[in-house]
Amino acid sequence: MIETITLSDLLPKVFDGMQHEPAIARSEVWLQQSLTFSRGCRISIEAESGGGKSSLLAFIYGNRTDYLGTIRFDGRDTSSLDIDTRCGLRRRSLALLPQEMRLFGELTVMENILLKNRLTDCKSEREITTMLERLGIADKADTRADRLSIGQQQRVAAVRAVCQPFDFLLLDEPVSHLDECRNREVASLFDEEARSQGAGIITTSVGHALLLDNLTVIRL
Amino acid sequence: MTSHTSTSAGAPVRHLLRRNISPAQLIGYAVANIVGLSIILTALMFYADATITPGGSAGTDPYLSSSFEVISKRVEGIGLTGAAMFTPAEIADIKAQPWAKRVGEFTPSQFTVNASVSLGGRGLSSYLFMESIPDDFFDIHPRDWDFDPTHPFIPVVLSKDYLALYNFGFATPQGLPQLSEGVISSVPVTFTITGVDGRPVTIPGGIVGFSSRLNTIAVPQSFMDWANSRFSPGAPAVQPGRLIVECDPLLSADMDRYLIDHDLDTSADRADEGTGRIARFTAIASGVVSIIGIVISAMAVGILFLSIWLILQKSRSRLYRLMLLGYSPRDVGQQLERLVALINLGVTVTAVAAMFAARSFWRPALADLDLGGASALQEIAVAAAFFLVVTGANIATIRRHLHRLWLHGA
Numbered sequence: 001m002i003e004t005i006t007l008s009d010l011l012p013k014v015f016d017g018m019q020h021e022p023a024i025a026r027s028e029v030w031l032q033q034s035l036t037f038s039r040g041c042r043i044s045i046e047a048e049s050g051g052g053k054s055s056l057l058a059f060i061y062g063n064r065t066d067y068l069g070t071i072r073f074d075g076r077d078t079s080s081l082d083i084d085t086r087c088g089l090r091r092r093s094l095a096l097l098p099q100e101m102r103l104f105g106e107l108t109v110m111e112n113i114l115l116k117n118r119l120t121d122c123k124s125e126r127e128i129t130t131m132l133e134r135l136g137i138a139d140k141a142d143t144r145a146d147r148l149s150i151g152q153q154q155r156v157a158a159v160r161a162v163c164q165p166f167d168f169l170l171l172d173e174p175v176s177h178l179d180e181c182r183n184r185e186v187a188s189l190f191d192e193e194a195r196s197q198g199a200g201i202i203t204t205s206v207g208h209a210l211l212l213d214n215l216t217v218i219r220l
Numbered sequence: 221m222t223s224h225t226s227t228s229a230g231a232p233v234r235h236l237l238r239r240n241i242s243p244a245q246l247i248g249y250a251v252a253n254i255v256g257l258s259i260i261l262t263a264l265m266f267y268a269d270a271t272i273t274p275g276g277s278a279g280t281d282p283y284l285s286s287s288f289e290v291i292s293k294r295v296e297g298i299g300l301t302g303a304a305m306f307t308p309a310e311i312a313d314i315k316a317q318p319w320a321k322r323v324g325e326f327t328p329s330q331f332t333v334n335a336s337v338s339l340g341g342r343g344l345s346s347y348l349f350m351e352s353i354p355d356d357f358f359d360i361h362p363r364d365w366d367f368d369p370t371h372p373f374i375p376v377v378l379s380k381d382y383l384a385l386y387n388f389g390f391a392t393p394q395g396l397p398q399l400s401e402g403v404i405s406s407v408p409v410t411f412t413i414t415g416v417d418g419r420p421v422t423i424p425g426g427i428v429g430f431s432s433r434l435n436t437i438a439v440p441q442s443f444m445d446w447a448n449s450r451f452s453p454g455a456p457a458v459q460p461g462r463l464i465v466e467c468d469p470l471l472s473a474d475m476d477r478y479l480i481d482h483d484l485d486t487s488a489d490r491a492d493e494g495t496g497r498i499a500r501f502t503a504i505a506s507g508v509v510s511i512i513g514i515v516i517s518a519m520a521v522g523i524l525f526l527s528i529w530l531i532l533q534k535s536r537s538r539l540y541r542l543m544l545l546g547y548s549p550r551d552v553g554q555q556l557e558r559l560v561a562l563i564n565l566g567v568t569v570t571a572v573a574a575m576f577a578a579r580s581f582w583r584p585a586l587a588d589l590d591l592g593g594a595s596a597l598q599e600i601a602v603a604a605a606f607f608l609v610v611t612g613a614n615i616a617t618i619r620r621h622l623h624r625l626w627l628h629g630a
Contacts, residue, residue: 061544063543063544063629064629065627083548083549083623083626084548087543087546087547087548087551090544090545090546091546096544098544102541102544104236104538104541106236106239107235107236111235115233115542115545116545116546119545119546119547120546164546
């Protein structure tokens, strides 16, 4: 279980040498001496395009390491984590909804979700169907993912993201293609799932924010 | 933070990977490799069968087994005693040559021998010489080839040439009967041995066999050792004048060069010259066929590596997405590793079966030559080594690729 995520002097390597530029200097994330996200938090990281939102989540999730500074889980430097530990975290502690969704187009909606759920054995098929119904895509369960609209794919990815136990839910522009109504439905699903586990939510947006109450906004 | 436990990737991963696997590529690999490995194993098996008797010993058939050469120093003019003997250093040098598989020394007798026989009422007697060589250099293995001083009997092996000389060169003009090997073997021979003390000792003996390899009158090494110490006590050991060498047929050209360079002669065993060439030819033919098999197999293994690489390249994005979901490189590689191991196992088993099938064709023919008794264990070990090495290398490639994918992304 991860109780806290702490960022210290974090900066994408691509920004190295730009430390004194206004965008970096003003950032409430980059180069902060110590920025801690605790379990149960509701954080919205907002920035302009190219600000490094996706990079930040990838650094925390561990699929990118091209950064300066340190990221600590409960005080432990994540750069020392081996592959097995990382995989374990991805199954039990960190849930990610990537901006590109990364669904498997050749698999059906249900197969895509089961691909994650088989690994974690977290939800029953009934519970998955209920979540799809809540988001209005239950009728697409047997449709190939590449036949869905981007908005529908985003909702499939949202269901898949919560098919695991987690301490932090990392959402990269999770509602960028959803209308306000669907945005609220998705936000409510995330909130319920996180609340039931006492988990935190860290979401990013470029203006199309997740409509969730009590979000603490941080400027990247 | 809990550590990861390996989970079977299961059906969805299999389903995803199958889309990137080309059955034609893998079948092509399997067929090519079955052909290549079968050729290698069959060539090795044939060579082993062609040189090993059913009892498991080196074959006695001179056409396919190693060739033996008897080496002596060239005698110029009238040789002085000792000049044509091999020194220990010279023997050691010959033993160190790559073409010399084994070297045996002829031990000369250090006493005089007179042999007498009684044939049809006529007594014949003659002074003789005797030599011995280690028993395992004989091309025949007569019964009772040993000497026991408490029940002395000297078994003798004669060169077949001597019998031919007697029958066709001596007996006919002298009006004596020609003799078969069987008749000669039944004639008792009395040996009178005189040592340094000048007192003759009579010991019974007999001719127990005829050799086409040894151009001498051979007695067991045990008799020679006993007799030399008994009849010439204290005399320094005489260095051998002749050596018998089991040669590697593949290196006989090197041997010829060595003999010329060192002014050595192969006066005896010339009958084996043709057979040595056949042995050499068999070894070369098996070698060439094995090399063809190795080339085909190497190309087939190349195809497999290429196929694996293509599958991994085509699946890069999918594999990476699976890892993002929490699948470990081990999980996503397991399906591919299992597939590769299964194909390689199939290839190995089929090639071994093909080798045994091919063997059933030549075995009856070789059995007539008292050959074909080699154990197939060596060939099965080669097949197993192929399976382990190629599969191990394949799995290492897959793991390395997936590890890089984990570290650097798709």
